[in-house]
Amino acid sequence: MKTGILFAKKTLFSTNITAVTRLDQEDYIWAMRSNTLQEGGDSDVPRQLLFADRKPKVDAKTIKNQKQAEVMASLVPDEVIYNVDDYNHRIYEASFLFGDVSGFTELCEKYAKTGISGPSRMTQVLNKYLGSMVQEIMSHNGDVLKFSGDAFLAIFKISDNTSMRDTVHAAMDTALIIQKNYGSYLTDVGVVIRVKLAISTGPVTFALIGNVSNSHYVVVGQPIWDVKAAEHISSAGDIIVAMVAWKYVNPSEYIYQEMPDNIHIKLISIGPNWRSVLKNEVRTDLAVDTGSIDSESSDSEELIDISREGVMDEFFLRPAVNQAHNPIIKDNLTKFIIAPVMKCINTNEPIEYLTEMRQVTIVFINVVSFQIQEKETVILANESYKVVCSVVDKAKGCVNKVSLFDKDLMFIVIFGLRGFKYELECQMALNCARECHNAISKLDGVLSTSIGVTTGKTYCGVFGHTLRREYTVIGLIVNKAARLMVAYKGKVTCDRDTFLHSKLEADHFVVQEYKPLKGISHPGPVYEFIETDTDYSTVKKISSCPLLGREDKLTLYFQMIKIWRSDDDDSEYPFKMLVIKGEARQGKTRLLDELVYITPETISVNKILLTKKNQKIPYHTIQQIFYLPLQITPETSITEKENKIFSMLEKMRVHAMLCALNDVFGVNFNKSKLYTSMSQLNKRAVLRKLIKYLAHVCFVTPWVFAIDNCEFIDDWSWTVFSKLFEIKNIFIVATMARESLNRSQECKEVIDDLRIKSTTLKPIERFHLGALVCQILDVYAISPELENAVQTKSNGNPGWVESYLISSIQDKALNIMKLTLKDIQELGLVCPPLYMMARVDMETKHKWQEIMEERKLVKGYLVAKDHWGKYIDCCRDTFLNVNIREKMEGIPKGGKVRVCTISETFSSSDNDAELSLDTMVLKTFDSLIYYEQLLVKCGAILGYQFYRKMLLYVMSAVDVRKAALAVKKLFEIKVLTCAKGDFQEEGTGIFQERLLNPEEEFEPACLCRGLTVYEQCMDLPKYASCGFLQFRSSLFRDITYNLLTDNQKKEFHHRAIDYLERETHKCKACGGGFFERILGIRHDKEFVTLKCKEKKLGDDFQWEAKSNVSKSTAYSESALSGSISSVSKDPFVGISMVKKMRTSFSLTKAFSKEDFTECQCRLILSTTYAQLIEHCNGAGKLTKLIAAMMKYGYINITSSNIPLAMGTLNEALKVLERLHTKPEVTENLWRFTLIRAKIHILMGYSFLEMGHLNEAHENLHAALKQYGIKFPTGWSRQMRKCVYALKHIWGFSFSPKALIKHLDHWETVYLNDLSVCLSHLCTLYMTKNDWKNADMAATWSLTKSLASFSNFRVICTACANMIHLTQHFGRWKMCAALEVYALRICHIKHDDIMSDDLRCIAKLYGTIFTFRLHRAQTDQAIHMGYIILRLCNSISAANIILPLLPYLLTILLLGKHFRNVDSILKDMHELGQNSSDLTGKVWYYAQCLAIHIETGYMVVHYDSCQSFYQLENENWIHIHETDAVKKFLTLMWLWCMRDEQWEQAMIWSEKVDTCLGLTKADSLSYKLTSLYVFEGLLLYLVHNKDIGNIIEIHDIEDRINKLLKCIENATKRDEIFFPRLYHLKAYYRHITHGDSKVQELLQKGLAFAQKHGNLLDAEWIRHSKKAWNNELKSAVYTFWKEHSDIDNTADFRELVTSERVGFFSLPTPHYK
Helix, strand or coil, X not given: CECCCCCCCHHHHCCCHHHHCCCCCCHHHHHHCCCCCCCCCCCCCCHHHHCCCCCCCCCHHHHHHHHHHHHHHCCCCHHHHHCCCCCCCEEEEEEEEEEEEECHHHHHHHHHHCCCCHHHHHHHHHHHHHHHHHHHHHHCCCEEEEEECCEEEEEEECECCECHHHHHHHHHHHHHHHHHHHCEEECCCCCEEEEEEEEEEEEEEEXXXXXXXXXXXXXXCHHHHHHHHHHHCCCCCCEEEEHHHHCCCCHHHEEEEECCCCCEEEEEEECCCCCCCCCCCCCHHHCCCCCXXXXXXXXXXXXXXXXXXXXXXXXXXXXXXXXCCCHHHHHHHHHHCCHHHHHHHHCCCCHHHHCEEEEEEEEEEEEEECCCCXXXXXXXXXXXXXXXXXXXXXXXXXXXXXXXXXXCEEEEEEECCCCCCCXXXXXXXXXXXXXXXXXXXXXXXXXXXXXXXXXXXXXXXXXXXXXXXXXXXXXXXHHHHHHHHHHCCCCEEECHHHHHHCCCCHHHEEECXXXXXXXXXXXXXXXXXXXXXXXXXXXXXXXXXXXXXXXXXXXXXXXXXXHHHCCCCCCCCCCCEEEEEECCCCCHHHHHHHHHHHCCCCCEEEEEECCHHHHHCCCHHHHHHHHHHHCCCCCCCHHHHHHHHHHHHHHHCCHHHHHHHHHHHCCCCCCCHHHHCCCHHHHHHHHHHHHHHHHHHHCCCCEEEEEECHHHCCHHHHHHHHHHHHCCCEEEEEEEECCCCCCCHHHHHHHCCCCEEEEECCCCCHHHHHHHHHHHHCCCEECHHHHHHHHHHCCCCHHHHHHHHHHHHHCCCEEEEEEEHHHXXXXXXXXXXXXXXXXXXXXXXXXXXXXXXXXXXXCCEEEECXXXXXHHHCCCCCCCCHHHHHHHHCCCCCCEEEEEEECCCCCCCHHHCCCHHHHHHHHHHHCCCHHHHHHHHHHHHHCCEEEHHHHHHHHCCCCHHHHHHHHHHHHHCCCEEECCCECCCCCCCCCCCCCCCHHHCCCCCCCCECCCCCHHHCCCCHHHHCCEEEECCHHHHHHHHHHCCHHHXXXXXXXXXXXHHHHCECCHHHCCCECCCCCCCCCCHHHHHHHHCCCCHHHHCCCCCCCCCCCCCCCCHHHCCCCCHHHHCCCCCHHHHHHHHCCCHHHCCCCCCCCCCCCCHHHHHHHHHHHHHHHHHHHCCHHHHHHHHHHHHHHHHHCCCHHHHHHHHHHHHHHHHHHHCCHHHHHHHHHHHHHHHHHHHHHHHHHHHHCCHHHHHHHHHHHHHHCCCCCCCHHXXXXXXXXXXXXXXXXXXXXXXXXXXXXXXXXXXXXXXHHHHHHHHHHXXXXXXXXXXHHHHHHHHHHHHHHHCCCHHHHHHHHHHHHHHHHHCCCHHHHHHHHHHHHHHHHHCCCCCCHHHHHHHHHHHHHHHHHHHHCCCHHHHHHHHHHHHHHHXXXXXXXHXXXXXXXXXXXXXXXXXXXXXHHHHHHHHHHHHHCCCCHHHHHHHHHHHHHHHHHCCECCCHHHHHHHHHHCHHHHHHCCCHHHHHHHHHHHHHHHHHCCCHHHHHHHHHHHHHHHCCCCXXXXXXXXXXXXXXXXXXXXXXXXXXXXXXXXXXHHHHHHHHHHHHHHHHCCCCHHHHHHHHHHHHHHHHHHCCCCHHHHHHHHHHHHHHHCCCHHHHHHHHHHHHHXXXXXXXXXXXXXXXXXXXXXXXXXXXHHHHCCCCCCCCCCCCCC
16 A cells, blocks of 8 residues: 555545534535535536526516426436437546445345335435435536436536546545545444445546437446446445546545556545645635534434425526526426426425335336447437337336446336326236337347336335435335346346236246345245237136136126027117126136036037237137138138138128128128229228128027127227127127226227126125135135235235235245145134035035035025124134035045145235225325325324314415315315214314214215304315315225325324324313313412412412302301401411311312313313324324323223223333433433333322232332332331321421422422322222321322422322321321311312312312211211212212212211202212112112111112112122122111011121121221111010020120120211210110110210201100100001001102101010
């Protein structure tokens, strides 16, 4: 290596290398940082003059034309623009830089594996990579002549002011900068792409090729061959210079290395003597630094994004582009641009809109020539190009590229581009390839022609740089076509997908030996496409297998034949021809063969096979019809033909006119003067009459002509064809392609004849496809995976099925083997019925169906027992019986049959699915204008159904009428339809009647309700303004969505996210305003504002003084004392103030103005979050995606849709892990810890709701672990709980501000989430009866929620848990302080109250309600109860109010508020009917029993309760609320005891004993129910005393004493139970002793009853006192027992009006 000191010469690199790191620059800005520009030149315009040469303002049309011209010019090199119409050969002296990207093939395959967005992402990388290189070429006054996939060829021309040395210098300097800055690039799929560069110089020939319709350009010369040779010996990262170029530079200017061949130089860097050959310095005044953007990780400098266009003149560096403003030049440029691109430019669509993912067919043509001179090479290229264009234009394809600098002479042809989509494009491409191969091979100088054809989905769009770009296709299938072209020389080869979708017979293809294709790991089978001619001499024999799924066509044919042969047909136009239309390879020929086979033997049949070649032969079809009866052939001599015809027509005596048949039969009758004198019209009439008469005499017996492919009947035959319909003995049946292109007028006239019956061949139904596979493969059974693949992919096309099976076998994806029937049954293979595999008579078929399928023939119809209907034949023979099959099918016992199974290489990918429907969709899509396509694409982004306002937002549409016109057209062409939106809910986006079958609607219509039509659209149909739209076909939506590139999807999804976040409204019931925050952290602004004031809580609270008591209660604040307003201003609340405030009714805020009865916000949010998940996923917004998933999960949990919530949360964890691996998030890992903890909290909440306590415990503790917290145990728990308790005492009683901390945002979020986690743990531990840990969790949760003081719901939940725990542990003073504090907190919340807020308030109030019952504050409890009832009714929270209603009803009953009891009982009944389980009903029946027990009046009789229990007995195990069950069973037992039904009571007592241990020891329900048990045992004691059962008496007394002790311990602080307890204790004393202490106990009970307003117990105590003293009348004493009889019941409604209670008289024993 020649070395030297590398000086720090910054003249070249200072302005280039440094600027490379600036990302996302506009192209024109990047161009401005170039080296000094050339001055003068033959064809170069000085670029510095562009600013001075600006034109004055022109009209809009001129600007539009100029813009179009500029875009067109950017698609061709400068040489084309300057010599747009000069087809002469021009010789230039220039230097050339050739670049080839290595790693491109591997990159294609890697991106292909990433999914449908792979090609789009790959193109972004290549656009950045190659675009940056193009930028450097432009900066050094070069121009890109050609792009070829991953390669490019640049030219540096000499001019008057630049020498060859200057151009070589420019090429070498450009190459060094490219290798320095872009030499190595690591893509996001881990593939490193590098570039190798080659440089040469010398004279070349540049020439335009083609004609005025299609033109291209080629450059030929030794420098081109030199760079090609240099590139072959180079490696990635090299710069190879040909010796012819090296001689122009001073070797000391560069550091280099000589290559081993001694004719090439490897350039390394600039040398010590390098100097710039440019004359001026860079214009730094124009440089703009716009910062940088994120890019993929790279080993080199980051790449610029070349894909965007600048807001100024983006062609600042290419003055040649501005030459195209000349209208003549612009018009001439059209021939260089393919039609889809030209259409886009003419309609002023953005050029980027051409970018899409599309299913296309690629044809790669490689022409290898002999060693010929440059001139002959250009001539050959011109002739080849004209041949290719001529053939391709007829085949509806597009010639995309022509190249001479790589792979010899190469053409790329594309089929299926926008506007050129056809169903048979694969077939057209293959035929085009074969025709091109034949035509090019005949040209002089051609050594060989190789063509590769592939089909698949690939990226289509503009590629390169804004200054110089080309429309291209990039993807694995493009590479595959090139590899096939190279590997199989001299042939037309195709891949498996092309073979499948061509819909050509398999005999057109010859499978090729396997050859490795570079960069393609599994190419699959490769086929050579060959031309075949139908051999008429060998007609295929009819298949021994029955025809499947065509019974209706066979029946139609039989009926038409019958009518044709009947003599009594009086129809004016009897059908004389049956035309069977269908898609390619739909089974038309097979059906025609079957029709020939079943034609009665008395009728002669002539089958005629036609091909496309026959269409060009005059009268070919007529000849085929008459040859057989005339007994002649094409080889028969003219004389013999004439004799035959003359003999047939002799009786007609038209000898002078026989010459009319000369052209028809190839005869030579003399032309008479009469005939020659006739006009053409008369000659045609004569011919038609002759044909009719000839047919009449030839076909004296019935003949059926079966014509296959009648679309190929020649036009000459069509002119006389209808005359055959007038012959009675002729009937024609023919097949025809469903959409025959370019039908002639003669053909149309015949096909429209009323004597022709047309029928369409539909796809074979799914349940026949398994049998079809077995028929084709000649096997007995197939794998279910194979059957499923055929059913899902084939679209019912039997030809496709055949090709798919052939290619699968050739790909070694299927195995054919032999198995026994027993093996087949064990493997679960699919066995078709016998009658689908062999031609059997009807008796055998019915016998099979009766035995094997359990179907019977009833009135001519087969009926299946399992109601599968016709799908019983779907080959899933569940009733397989080996012995019966062997017997009926004649298989030897244990004999083996052929079966087909799948191999490991079998794939169920959709890539090779049948494409008929896809093609139809794309043709419809391509027919739309740009705006309509944009609307459809945006609609596809939004989903199958979408909201019009959201659609317009995503489209950024401001022209309402324009959008309405687009919608109108899409309705009319059956793309969109109305989804029946209901807009009466103004602005909510809630829709009704969404279920719709689009196929049932034939006329466009809008059925939206409450729709507002804009004034600009009043003249349009209503459906043009439809507010809620849907796609008629989900396939249309899917295909349209897949057309979008990855970037387009992200952009539109991002707009959809913006709309949902900004425009989502609340429901009408909630005011229809915007939600505060759809995503992100929600804080209650009242609390945040209050915290920020840094004042004492006592000074900040201003509560309302007036009462908010529900109207349903009879209480008023005026009857109570205790004003809040004066107390609230006291900075130190104190214990005395707590006592005073807790009895105030106004302390409880009723929220009476809030009504969510008709609220649909939860549904709106659920729908919104579901959409956000889809759009965030599509936009790649992973952080927002996780937030939406957590919100959606929470809503599903609260809506009891736990499975969906769990699935969403598990997916959120996966997304979080994906996001966690991204390098840009390493600085915010602590945020992901918080998010992961929040997800675990929600998952724990889900498990808790399902009752899976262990899983809930695991997830909640996993959340604590994420926070770095371990739940305390032992002394640690006790110490922490003491610290928190002291804080609470001080805060609640004296200084509330001490509980609050001033934190930043994320600290607040952390504390709120931690509090929620601890609240769920508290619930978990309470469910497990682990009260110590529950107390710790509740205390900790409350501390954190108050420290945050920002989330009202979290604070409410924490307070409710804490109040419940303080009740359990009997900390009554703390509980009272908590109650006051919590109720004061509720007064802070006044703005933006949601239903979830009321839900938390209802739970808090419910806890306080039970606490007030414990304290026997019945008035305050009733007040609170009615507030809870109203709140729960408002938010439909039955699960909250249902457990509280029994308590409310009980205290109302004890207070003798019977009217209110009746109202509450009705509410309970309604809740019970709507309850998801039996809990509500059990509570209702239990309370009905309690009412009768307490009052003697009935709501529901005992017998009805017993019937309910017996009816629902099996479902009682699913009841979660055990208190309801225990109370119901206890009251049923007590009722029997009171009614002295002792045997029935014994049965119920067993159930009572069973459920006693199932109730929580601290529940009020347990305490109240235990008193009923106490009473029942006392009654049982009396009964045993009466019968003298001494042993039982002692046992009962022991049980009573134990129960009494338990009750006394449990109710020490529950004075509400004291009246009943003392009453029953007095009764017990009266039974056992009868002393004076009885009266003392009764008096205590009466005192407590009067103290707490327990009027019912007070009256019952008085009743018992009189009963035991025998002071009651007999009717009063026996009232309860007499009215327990079902025939003598007292209705509870009587008690409501009379208020005279019928108490039960507690009996005394006969013998004490």
